[in-house]
Amino acid sequence: MRFKTRNFDTSSVALSTEDLSVHLPDTPGQPQVLKQIDVTIRQGETVCLVGESGSGKSVTSLAIMGLLPEALKVTEGRINLQDRDLLPLSRAQMRELRAARIAMIFQEPMTALNPVLRVGGQIMEVMELHTQLPAAERRARAISIMEQVHLPDVERVFRSYPHQLSGGQRQRIMIAMALVLEPVLLIADEPTTALDVTTQQQILSLIEELQANHGTAVLFITHDMGVVAEIADTVYVMKHGEIVEHGPVEHVLRQPQADYTRDLLASVPSLSPRPARPEGDEIVLKVEALNKIYGGGGILKKLPQTHAAKEVSFTLTRGRTLGIVGESGSGKSTVARCIMRLIDPTSGRIMLDGQDIAGLSRNALRPHRKKLQVVFQDPMRSLNPRWTIAESLIEGPLNYGTPRSEAMAEAARMLTVVGLPENALKRYPHQFSGGQRQRIAIARAVMMRPDVLVADEAVSALDVSVQAQVLKLLEQLQDELGIAIVFITHDLRVAAQICDEVIVMQRGAVVEHGTAAEVLVSPAHAYTRSLIEAAPGRMWDFQNFKEMPEVTHANPS
Amino acid sequence: MSQAPQPSSAMQPVLRVIGLPHLGIGPKIAALVLALIVAATILAPWLAPHDPLTMDPLVRLKGPMEGHPLGTDNYGRDILSRVLIGGRLSLVIGIAAAVVSVILGLVIGMIAGFFHTADAIIMRMMDALMAIPAILLAIALVALNGPSVGSVIAAITIPEIPRVVRLVRAVVLGAREEPYVEAAIALGSSTFKILTRHLLPNTLAPLIVQGTYILASAILTEAILSFLGAGVSTETPTWGNIMAEGRQFFRIKPDLILYPGVMLSLCILSINLLGDAARDMLDPRLKKRAG
Numbered sequence: 092m093r094f095k096t097r098n099f100d101t102s103s104v105a106l107s108t109e110d111l112s113v114h115l116p117d118t119p120g121q122p123q124v125l126k127q128i129d130v131t132i133r134q135g136e137t138v139c140l141v142g143e144s145g146s147g148k149s150v151t152s153l154a155i156m157g158l159l160p161e162a163l164k165v166t167e168g169r170i171n172l173q174d175r176d177l178l179p180l181s182r183a184q185m186r187e188l189r190a191a192r193i194a195m196i197f198q199e200p201m202t203a204l205n206p207v208l209r210v211g212g213q214i215m216e217v218m219e220l221h222t223q224l225p226a227a228e229r230r231a232r233a234i235s236i237m238e239q240v241h242l243p244d245v246e247r248v249f250r251s252y253p254h255q256l257s258g259g260q261r262q263r264i265m266i267a268m269a270l271v272l273e274p275v276l277l278i279a280d281e282p283t284t285a286l287d288v289t290t291q292q293q294i295l296s297l298i299e300e301l302q303a304n305h306g307t308a309v310l311f312i313t314h315d316m317g318v319v320a321e322i323a324d325t326v327y328v329m330k331h332g333e334i335v336e337h338g339p340v341e342h343v344l345r346q347p348q349a350d351y352t353r354d355l356l357a358s359v360p361s362l363s364p365r366p367a368r369p370e371g372d373e374i375v376l377k378v379e380a381l382n383k384i385y386g387g388g389g390i391l392k393k394l395p396q397t398h399a400a401k402e403v404s405f406t407l408t409r410g411r412t413l414g415i416v417g418e419s420g421s422g423k424s425t426v427a428r429c430i431m432r433l434i435d436p437t438s439g440r441i442m443l444d445g446q447d448i449a450g451l452s453r454n455a456l457r458p459h460r461k462k463l464q465v466v467f468q469d470p471m472r473s474l475n476p477r478w479t480i481a482e483s484l485i486e487g488p489l490n491y492g493t494p495r496s497e498a499m500a501e502a503a504r505m506l507t508v509v510g511l512p513e514n515a516l517k518r519y520p521h522q523f524s525g526g527q528r529q530r531i532a533i534a535r536a537v538m539m540r541p542d543v544l545v546a547d548e549a550v551s552a553l554d555v556s557v558q559a560q561v562l563k564l565l566e567q568l569q570d571e572l573g574i575a576i577v578f579i580t581h582d583l584r585v586a587a588q589i590c591d592e593v594i595v596m597q598r599g600a601v602v603e604h605g606t607a608a609e610v611l612v613s614p615a616h617a618y619t620r621s622l623i624e625a626a627p628g629r630m631w632d633f634q635n636f637k638e639m640p641e642v643t644h645a646n647p648s
Numbered sequence: 649m650s651q652a653p654q655p656s657s658a659m660q661p662v663l664r665v666i667g668l669p670h671l672g673i674g675p676k677i678a679a680l681v682l683a684l685i686v687a688a689t690i691l692a693p694w695l696a697p698h699d700p701l702t703m704d705p706l707v708r709l710k711g712p713m714e715g716h717p718l719g720t721d722n723y724g725r726d727i728l729s730r731v732l733i734g735g736r737l738s739l740v741i742g743i744a745a746a747v748v749s750v751i752l753g754l755v756i757g758m759i760a761g762f763f764h765t766a767d768a769i770i771m772r773m774m775d776a777l778m779a780i781p782a783i784l785l786a787i788a789l790v791a792l793n794g795p796s797v798g799s800v801i802a803a804i805t806i807p808e809i810p811r812v813v814r815l816v817r818a819v820v821l822g823a824r825e826e827p828y829v830e831a832a833i834a835l836g837s838s839t840f841k842i843l844t845r846h847l848l849p850n851t852l853a854p855l856i857v858q859g860t861y862i863l864a865s866a867i868l869t870e871a872i873l874s875f876l877g878a879g880v881s882t883e884t885p886t887w888g889n890i891m892a893e894g895r896q897f898f899r900i901k902p903d904l905i906l907y908p909g910v911m912l913s914l915c916i917l918s919i920n921l922l923g924d925a926a927r928d929m930l931d932p933r934l935k936k937r938a939g
Contacts, residue, residue, distance in 0.1 A: 431830075431834055433830050433833060433834070453839075457836050460833075460834060460835070460836040461836060463834065464834055464835075465830070465831060465834045467827035467830070467831065468827075469827055472826050472827045473827040473828055474828055475828045475832075475846055477849050486832060486835050486837060487835035487836060487837075490835060490836040490838070490841075491836060532831070535831065535835070536831075536834075539835065
């Protein structure tokens with residue numbers, strides 16, 4: 092794999108922080124949020140700040156922007172932008188600098204743009220605030236920067252509102268706004284995390300292209316080691332508000348010095364699929380020609396229809412894992428929700444242990460619910476915040492007539508199985524971390540002894556180290572109890588690590604179906620290939636600190 | 649980064665409202681004033697120096713004097729006694745209207761929010777109810793049934809119900825999409841259990857706030873209805889009745905209107921201040937801004 096690592100020793104320093112420390116002055120004990128952060132970014136360089144959630148990477152960027160929340164205070168250090176210390180500057184002076192000299196793009200472009208103003212006007216507004224340019228000139232420059240970020244049909248997009256654009260297009264608008272005044276430094280805070288992998292690839296190469304043309308220094312904040320491998324010149328690894336390691340990207344990935352960096356890299360799931368387990372002969376779930384069509388109602392006029400799932404079929408035997416992968420809008424969650432009967436399929440059969448549940452009424456379905464459980468993506472919302480963990484865990488068993496004392500004993504046992512202390516039973520969800528809550532959600536599902544567990548992006552909201560643990564837990568439970576798992580994910584790395592079989596979906600249809608090895612190593616369909624090619628850092632074996640062994644892709648003829 | 653504190657039990661929002669130490673000085677005074685008014689009206693039979701209905705032709709329209717601390721009205725009835733006793737019915741009607749509209753609105757709103765099929769029908773009916781003005785409805789009901797407490801409560805409650813329904817429906821519509829509700833469906837929980845144990849607690853905080861506004865506006869509407877003669881029969885004193893009667897002697901003796909008016913205003917002001925304080929405490933968005 093070719094790393095970017097270029098030499099910037101001769102370039103001038105765009106931004107440096109020296110001993111930057113941030114505290115929470117009003118919290119008892121005055122906890123330190125950042126401890127003596129030293130970061131140097133040179134002209135034209137891309138510096139990646141990586142770390143898991145809570146490591147302080149976003150606080151660093153906000154401190155540089157002068158946008159720290161009220162509760163946080165910089166207690167010592169300097170932030171130099173081209174040799175000018177930013178910390179003593181007044182609010183008004185900082186406002187002058189922002190956008191003009193330092194610009195920032197965020198994770199969620201929809202919330203960063205004003206929904207009731209046309210995007211062209213929003214780009215022009217940046218110039219209006221910071222320059223004396225006449226309106227015609229402002230417009231010309233807005234059009235020009237929109238062309239540079241490769242937006243299609245620029246005149247139309249200029250007059251569009253944010254909701255009329257796709258996520259990728261909105262992020263391009265954000266980049267255009269950030270770069271229109273040619274800032275010295277661009278801070279990108281997880282700018283591609285909310286985007287599909289193919290869009291992410293386009294945005295990353297766009298940032299790279301603009302950086303080359305404008306010589307902007309880029310501070311790129313991410314949790315994704317794959318992205319780091321693709322774009323970084325220099326990497327700073329953060330943990331608990333400290334920089335534990337920094338250096339050129341190749342050096343950090345090849346010979347990580349700090350233990351934390353090694354752990355972090357080792358938990359990045361590998362893209363090379365694990366061998367599939369043998370297929371059993373007990374079929375627990377069989378989906379035949381499942382269709383889901385949204386819309387189409389309407390009394391006077393037929394409303395437009397969306398075919399969210401088209402003729403989806405698969406079988407799943409006991410103890411195996413089937414992955415459904417695809418980008419947003421591919422219909423993978425629709426399939427999951429149809430199987431769970433959270434929504435009603437338009438047509439098709441869902442055979443659960445030989446019984447078709449696709450058309451059953453709510454009441455007729457109840458006895459079957461037991462065999463079919465679900466784990467959702469968002470660990471913050473998947474447990475009732477007002478219930479103790481015990482109440483959540485025993486909800487299901489109580490519904491099916493298990494006596495309370497028996498259910499409580501089982502809940503206590505289940506908690507230890509998923510690796511939580513027994514005293515967690517009396518506590519509330521907000522007292523746990525995201526990973527712990529996801530374990531609780533898994534425990535709640537497994538309390539029912541299901542035959543099939545549907546995991547809808549169950550590890551996508553977790554940090555990689557936690558992700559690895561939760562995947563291991565799922566596998567362990569699967570081995571012990573013979574649960575079959577339908578694993579919905581957009582992350583090919585995760586799919587490679589947990590799935591025996593993989594289905595690739597695009598616009599509601601299954602485009603490829605086979606074992607994980609077949610689909611991920613020698614994809615037959617162009618869409619699967621484009622997904623794999625867009626996976627950042629796919630040429631690097633993070634766990635072993637070296638290049639991936641060359642794999643021979645099946646050559647489509 | 650830091651997580652917003654989350655309510656750990658269904659009762660916590662309620663406890664937080666009652667947790668007076670967190671209140672600013674305005675709401676504290678309001679709570680005190682309201683407590684005094686409520687206590688005075690509850691204890692009215694013992695506090696009132698006279699029977700509010702006993703007439704004494706010898707002391708008509710007198711100012712403050714021995715035995716009549718606030719003076720007397722045009723029939724020689726004791727004003728203080730009338731204001732104290734009159735407050736009872738005003739408050740009872742206000743509380744009854746608030747409780748009935750919150751309970752009915754809660755039930756209807758939860759049904760509308762949870763069952764898609766019922767939603768369209770219920771909400772059109774609510775739109776229709778909302779178009780009825782309380783005062784016209786009251787006049788119609790009184791014309792049909794004669795003046796009674798029941799008619800007044802009904803007249804105030806019916807137009808308030810749709811507002812509660814809309815509020816509850818919006819909360820339920822949002823909460824039913826939460827993964828923990830869908831997980832409960834997957835766990836085989838009955839619809840009744842999902843509604844009462846998962847969804848109902850979400851509606852409590854906004855309902856407490858809405859309830860205080862309904863209480864204040866119901867007390868005011870009752871006074872308006874009585875003042876217009878469409879309320880409770882004039883034999884029973886309420887703040888509105890007393891003001892309606894005092895209206896004719898406004899030029900000679902303005903305090904006939906002044907005392908019940910002041911009580912009414914203080915009462916409504918206090919309730920509204922407390923409602924605002926409850927809203928500030930229960931609305932996480934406002935809390936974030938302050939923190």
